[in-house]
Amino acid sequence: MADVAAPLKRRSYASVSDKIADIVLKRPTHWVWFAAFGVASLGTMALIAAIGYLFLRGIGIWGVNIPTAWGFAIANFVWWIGIGHAGTFISAILLLLRQRWRTSINRFAEAMTLFAAGIAGMFPILHLGRPWFFYWLVPYPNVMELWPQWRSALVWDIFAISTYLIVSAVFWYIGLVPDLATLRDRAKSRVKQIVYGLMALGWRGEARHWARFETAYLLLAGLATPLVVSVHSVVSLDFAIGIVPGYHSTVFPPYFVAGALFSGFAMVLTLAIPLRHFFGLEEFITDRHLENAAKILLACGWIVAYGYFIETFTAYYSGDEFEIAMVQDRLHGFYAPVYWTVLLCNVLVPQTLWWRTARRSVWTLFVVSLLVNLGMWLERVMIVVQSMHHDFMPSAWGNFIPTVWDWITFGGSIAFFAFLFLGFVRLLPAISIFEMRELVHEEKK
Amino acid sequence: MSYGILAEFKSPERLLEAANRARAAGYAIEAYSPFPVEGLAEITGMRRNSIPAIVLGGGLAGGIGGYFMQWYSAVISYPINSGGKPLHSWPEFIPVTFETTVLVAALAGVVGMLALNGLPRLHHPLFNVPEFHLASRNRFFLCIRADDARPFLEKLEPVGIWDVPE
Known part of the structure; x- marks a missing residue:
């Protein structure tokens, strides 16, 4: 990994700190940022309007009905929560594996996790017929003397998602504290000193504080590692414990986790490439980082491809006529174009990453990452919708056609994600400053 | 002084x-x-670095507490026959038990770290030295x-x- 940190040889503790901190404190805001933020704000307002209309009229404004009672909202939920997983993978699992190259991408990947998981958590609530009763899923003392049904995957889901959100937020914030102290100490304006100072919790970098901080951070990473695997496994159980053909499969938990990492790393590339370009961070987020992410993308792509293969194989091997009918409907039915696009984007396109020239080409990586994002979203739609529209009895078959509100809600969620991320890169250090100083120290030895 | x-x-x-x-x-x-x-x-x-012990304690509390909550509600407080399964259907209590274990362990680690470090703290005499x-x-x-x-x-x-x- 030597060549990842090689550009840091020319850097000192001071210049690393100043370079990253000044993106937040001093750098004038670029017009491209304003343009992007403006568009994202408009999209966020569209999302708020769509949600307001939803609360007014109910989920009838979406294309969902019987038999396809689950539509875009559930697909969006699964897709967003999956995107979050790469952030935890980078910050926790690669930390435990001592992959030093993770240092310059973990902070913004964790932010990505937090925003994606937050947006994901919104969708099941929106999808409830009476969203104002969502807290009935939580055990709390109530005059009805009722408890949640612990045997329901939906209750597992709210525990998994809220634990994931809270632990990710805490992990991210604790990692930020020493950097907030840097911002506090470097800020010139009184307002910034006070705001960053309050957020830094009075951190002063005492040796014993650092020792406890490092232990806590490492243990949090150790806890987040099984957590990230559990979250998407629980999400997949929402489907797998049902008997619907296409849902009822033991391959679902690993297949969902691999798909989550796959889409997550695609999103990391989608965000890292413009981020390092517009903020001039090429010496921190090097071509080597992009190449490593591309390799993980390729590996996850193969696990996902194996999932597609084994689903089809199991259907025929089981001899179950409903499973076989479901596979044939996938290949030739109403939603066949979706399935073929999924195979194109998730299986065929990533194969370009076998070539070093492709992994070293920023444009190729950007295009591949966008196509994988698209492919993974379509895969989630396919899993959610396609199985339901064609289950046991022909009299119960029917098609789901998304309405304009489905599209606005989906597009609005992407805009809201962009809104949060653009805010993050202007207000908080997008690269972990104290860990970069540590890297500089190791390079000096 | x-x-x-x-x-x-x-x-x-x-x-x-x-x-x-x-x-x-x-x-x-x-x-x-x-x-x-x-x-x-x-x-x-x-x-001594007591963070690992605190995290372990939090994890045990979260795990035992989470399982107890489910057992108590499903067997004692609100017994309901769901699909003919036994009231104490422990395999289905595992996901929530796992999540509460991780949640309480993580929060205990963070709160314990901050408390032992004496943080958050609004001011400290060292901040009076400009070079600090x-x-x-x-x-x-x-x-x-x-x-x-x-x-x-x-x-x-x-x-x-x-x-x-x-």
């Missing part, structure tokens, strides 16, 4: 050496660095908690020395 005497160094190696010598001379010391420096915590007198803001950038500080330590610190050849008012 002052908080102590603060000395500034340019590298973590110099700080380690200075801390070692101050410790050997019997002073109560505190060391400040912009990133974790290996071995410094032990030199400044940290004997470099402790979060590129400089390494040693603080001796004694009023008479100035001559000793001068022998260690620091970049600068300051009295820290209380």
